[in-house]
Amino acid sequence: MFSKILIANRGEIALRIIRTCQKLGIQTVAIYSEADANSLHVKQADEAYIVGKARVNESYLNIEKIISIAKETKAEAIHPGYGLLSENATFARRCEEEGIVFIGPQPDVIAKMGSKIEARQTMAEAGVPIVPGISFPLADVDEAANVANGIGYPVMLKASAGGGGIGMQLVYDEEQLRKAFEGNQSRAASFFGDGAMYVEKYIDNPRHIEIQLLADAHGNCVYLWERECSIQRRHQKVVEEAPSPFLDEETRRKMGEAAVRAAKHIGYTNAGTIEFLVDEQKNFYFLEMNTRLQVEHPVTEEITGIDIVEQQLRIAAGEKLSFTQAEVKREGHAIEVRIYAEDPNTFFPSPGTITRLQLPEGEHIRHEIAVQSGSVVTPFYDPMIAKCIAKGSDRQAAIATMIEALHEYKIEGIKTNIPMLTAVLTHEAFQQGHTTTNFVNMYMNKKGGKTHA
Ligand code: MV4
Numbered sequence: 001m002f003s004k005i006l007i008a009n010r011g012e013i014a015l016r017i018i019r020t021c022q023k024l025g026i027q028t029v030a031i032y033s034e035a036d037a038n039s040l041h042v043k044q045a046d047e048a049y050i051v052g053k054a055r056v057n058e059s060y061l062n063i064e065k066i067i068s069i070a071k072e073t074k075a076e077a078i079h080p081g082y083g084l085l086s087e088n089a090t091f092a093r094r095c096e097e098e099g100i101v102f103i104g105p106q107p108d109v110i111a112k113m114g115s116k117i118e119a120r121q122t123m124a125e126a127g128v129p130i131v132p133g134i135s136f137p138l139a140d141v142d143e144a145a146n147v148a149n150g151i152g153y154p155v156m157l158k159a160s161a162g163g164g165g166i167g168m169q170l171v172y173d174e175e176q177l178r179k180a181f182e183g184n185q186s187r188a189a190s191f192f193g194d195g196a197m198y199v200e201k202y203i204d205n206p207r208h209i210e211i212q213l214l215a216d217a218h219g220n221c222v223y224l225w226e227r228e229c230s231i232q233r234r235h236q237k238v239v240e241e242a243p244s245p246f247l248d249e250e251t252r253r254k255m256g257e258a259a260v261r262a263a264k265h266i267g268y269t270n271a272g273t274i275e276f277l278v279d280e281q282k283n284f285y286f287l288e289m290n291t292r293l294q295v296e297h298p299v300t301e302e303i304t305g306i307d308i309v310e311q312q313l314r315i316a317a318g319e320k321l322s323f324t325q326a327e328v329k330r331e332g333h334a335i336e337v338r339i340y341a342e343d344p345n346t347f348f349p350s351p352g353t354i355t356r357l358q359l360p361e362g363e364h365i366r367h368e369i370a371v372q373s374g375s376v377v378t379p380f381y382d383p384m385i386a387k388c389i390a391k392g393s394d395r396q397a398a399i400a401t402m403i404e405a406l407h408e409y410k411i412e413g414i415k416t417n418i419p420m421l422t423a424v425l426t427h428e429a430f431q432q433g434h435t436t437t438n439f440v441n442m443y444m445n446k447k448g449g450k451t452h453a
Pocket residue numbers: 131156163164165200201202203204206207208229230232235277287288437
C-alpha cells in the first residue's frame with residue numbers, strides 16, 4: 001500500500017478521500033487555490049500546497065504544477081476525485097511518465113471512453129446492448145438525414161465528446177434535424193475541441209441506471225449493484241438511490257453481467273461506472289462509461305458495506321480484490337440528495353458566507369460536506385456544498401428518514417435547493433417509484449415546488 005498520496009481535488013470529495021487515507025494510515029497531500037486557503041480539506045490533510053489562483057484553469061487544472069508538488073512531497077500516487085482532472089487522459093499519462101500512480105484506469109482506456117462514438121463501437125464488440133444508431137462520425141448534414149431516416153424519427157443528435165447535454169438535441173423530423181445539425185456541431189467543436197456528431201434512436205422517458213464496478217489489475221471484476229439517478233434537473237443529478245425501485249432481479253443481474261463484460265473487454269482497472277438508459281419495457285442500453293469515482297458512490301457503500309475509495313487505493317497499489325461477486329452483499333436502501341447553493345426560485349447559484357449551519361443527526365444519516373458555519377461559498381466552483389445520505393431497511397424507511405433530515409437543516413447566509421429536494425421526496429410519484437428522467441419536468445413547477453399534474 002502507498003504511504004503518501006496527493007489529492008488533486010477540493011471540497012467534500014477531497015475530505016472523503018482523506019478520511020479513508022486516515023483509516024488506512026496513508027499520509028495525505030492537499031492542493032488548494034487562493035480561494036480555498038481556509039477550506040477544510042487544507043486543514044484535514046497532513047500537508048497542503050497552494051497551486052494557484054481561484055479559477056480552476058489556474059489551479060486545480062494545472063497539470064504540471066500538480067505533478068511537481070507530488071514529486072517534491074514524494075507522493076507515490078494521485079487521487080483525482082471526480083470532475084477536474086479525473087477523466088483527463090493527458091494527466092493520467094503525465095503521472096505515468098513521472099512514475100506516479102494515477103488512481104484510476106489506464107490513460108488509453110480513459111481516452112477511449114471519452115469518445116462516445118468509440119465507446120459505442122467498443123461496447124457493441126463486447127456484446128453490450130447499445131441504443132440503436134450509428135457508431136461512426138457523421139460526415140455532413142446529408143449523411144445525418146440519411147442515417148436518421150434509416151433509424152426512424154424521433155432521434156437524438158449527439159456530440160461524440162459531449163456530456164451534460166451539450167451538443168445534444170432531440171429532433172422529430174428531417175427539417176428539425178437539418179436546422180439542428182450545424183449549431184450542435186459547432187457548439188461541440190468549440191466546447192470540446194471535437195465536433196464529431198452521431199445519431200441514436202430516441203428513448204422516451206427512460207431511467208438512468210448505472211452499474212458500479214471494481215476491477216483489479218489481475219483480471220478480477222465485480223459489480224456492486226446499481227444506482228438509479230433519474231431525478232435530474234438540466235443534466236444535474238439531484239437525487240440518487242440504491243437499489244433502483246424499478247429493476248427486477250433478472251434485469252439487475254443482466255445489467256451487472258453486461259457491465260462486467262464491458263470492463264473486461266477494455267481491460268478496465270479501478271472503480272468505474274457503466275451508465276445505462278432503461279426504457280419502460282426494461283430494455284437497457286449502454287449510454288456512457290464514467291472512468292472515475294462518482295459523486296453518488298456513497299449510496300452503493302451504504303448498501304454493500306464496501307468503502308469504494310479504499311478499494312480504489314488497494315487496486316491502484318496492485319492488490320487483488322479480496323472478495324468475489326457472490327460475496328458482494330446488498331442490504332437495505334440508501335438515498336442521496338445533493339445540496340446546492342442555489343436560489344430555489346431562479347436556480348441561479350447563490351454564493352456568499354454561510355452564517356449558520358446546523359446538520360440533522362441520526363444513526364441512519366451520513367453527511368459528505370466540506371463547509372461549516374463561517375465558510376464562504378465562492379462563484380468559482382461547483383455550487384454543490386453537501387450530500388446527505390439516508391439509509392433504511394427499505395425504500396420507504398429511507399425516504400422517511402430523508403424527509404425528516406431535510407426539515408432539520410438550518411442553513412443561513414446562502415440559499416439552497418432544500419425546498420426542491422423536499423418537494424421531490426414528499427411527492428407521491430417519487431414515493432411510488434415513478435422515478436424517470438422526466439420527473440422534474442413533469443412534477444416540479446418552475447419555483448421548485450410540487451405539482452400534481
Ligand atoms: C438519450 C435520451 C434518450 N434517448 N439518448 C442526457 C445526457 C446525456 N448523457 C444522455 N442523455 C440522454 N440521452 C437517447 N438515445 C435521454 C437523455 C436524457 C437523460 C439521460 C439520463 C438522465 C437524465 C436525462 C435527462 C434528459 C435526457
